[in-house]
Amino acid sequence: MKHFINLKDIKTEDLKKILRDAKKRKSKRKNLNTLDIDKGAPLNGKILIQMFEKPSLRTRLSFYLAIRQLGGGTITLRSNELHLGKGGETLADTAKILSTYGDGFMLRTDSDKKINEFVKHIKIPLINGLSPSSHPTQILSDIFTIEEIKKKPISKLNICWIGDSNNVLNSLIVASVKFSFDLSVACPKNYKPKKFIMDWLKENKRNIKIFHNPKNAVKNADVIFSDKVISLNDKVDVKKKIKDFKKFYIDSNLIKSAPKSIFLHCLPRGGEVSEKVFLGKKSHVWQQARNRVHVQKSILMYCFGKLR
Numbered sequence: 001m002k003h004f005i006n007l008k009d010i011k012t013e014d015l016k017k018i019l020r021d022a023k024k025r026k027s028k029r030k031n032l033n034t035l036d037i038d039k040g041a042p043l044n045g046k047i048l049i050q051m052f053e054k055p056s057l058r059t060r061l062s063f064y065l066a067i068r069q070l071g072g073g074t075i076t077l078r079s080n081e082l083h084l085g086k087g088g089e090t091l092a093d094t095a096k097i098l099s100t101y102g103d104g105f106m107l108r109t110d111s112d113k114k115i116n117e118f119v120k121h122i123k124i125p126l127i128n129g130l131s132p133s134s135h136p137t138q139i140l141s142d143i144f145t146i147e148e149i150k151k152k153p154i155s156k157l158n159i160c161w162i163g164d165s166n167n168v169l170n171s172l173i174v175a176s177v178k179f180s181f182d183l184s185v186a187c188p189k190n191y192k193p194k195k196f197i198m199d200w201l202k203e204n205k206r207n208i209k210i211f212h213n214p215k216n217a218v219k220n221a222d223v224i225f226s227d228k229v230i231s232l233n234d235k236v237d238v239k240k241k242i243k244d245f246k247k248f249y250i251d252s253n254l255i256k257s258a259p260k261s262i263f264l265h266c267l268p269r270g271g272e273v274s275e276k277v278f279l280g281k282k283s284h285v286w287q288q289a290r291n292r293v294h295v296q297k298s299i300l301m302y303c304f305g306k307l308r
């Protein structure tokens with residue numbers, strides 16, 4: 001069994017294997033219904049326990065469908081209904097019980113420390129469904145979407161991120177090393193990528209380009225990514241932060257500076273992108289969201305040691 005916690009810790013070869021498996025599985029589902037099970041029901045009898053400490057629509061549903069389509073099932077827990085929260089049950093005991101009842105555990109958490117603690121005690125695969133510092137399942141799925149649309153390996157494309165230096169960007173930065181692609185980031189001066197991630201880049205002898213003028217950042221972009229300015233874990237002066245990002249608003253005018261680009265956004269959206277761009281021809285956000293089911297399936301296959 002394997003955990004899926006941070007792209008940093010997963011071999012590039014395995015990440016690529018996951019993407020190849022997702023492509024194969026997706027192509028075989030063309031004539032199937034939503035709850036039809038993939039041939040061979042590879043995760044027959046397995047249960048994935050999902051726990052959310054923060055809201056989720058896509059991650060919750062895509063993991064639900066993913067495990068069901070592989071022949072297994074899922075149960076979703078709300079952290080505030082467990083003894084772990086108010087009842088004072090330890091995380092270690094909770095992890096042991098999860099391992100007793102379940103076959104896999106998907107956690108969306110407000111604390112990276114909690115993931116590290118769970119890993120110490122859990123005996124089943126642990127999947128990070130978003131933490132304050134990363135969102136690995138999202139970015140792996142987004143690479144799948146990019147390669148599907150552009151019909152090229154991502155290593156041959158210029159990727160541009162406009163917006164906050166948050167968990168999704170951190171995973172995109174890690175992916176830029178794992179998959180060797182060029183990444184430009186446009187953000188205000190006071191919102192540059194965090195030191196820990198820049199240090200990691202340096203250790204891996206790679207760099208990204210940082211711009212404070214979005215027009216310069218998108219010039220050669222094949223893909224423009226964005227995300228909400230205010231994330232779930234943000235404890236900031238919301239009005240000030242939104243004002244600080246005003247220059248980084250993504251509208252048709254900005255997109256015109258990147259003629260060959262597509263637009264992606266993990267959702268949910270805030271006010272960082274115009275309706276016209278979000279719903280426009282270059283935007284592939286719905287396909288991006290749908291693809292998460294296919295990639296989560298192959299992530300589960302990897303975690304359960306079933307990926308060929």
Ligand code: CP
Nearest residue numbers: 056057058059266267
């Ligand atoms: N993109 C994403 O993770 O969406 P949810 O927060 O709805 O799961």
Ligand code: NVA
Nearest residue numbers: 166168227231232267
């Ligand atoms: N950066 C966002 C991603 C939501 C899927 C957040 O953490 O809220």
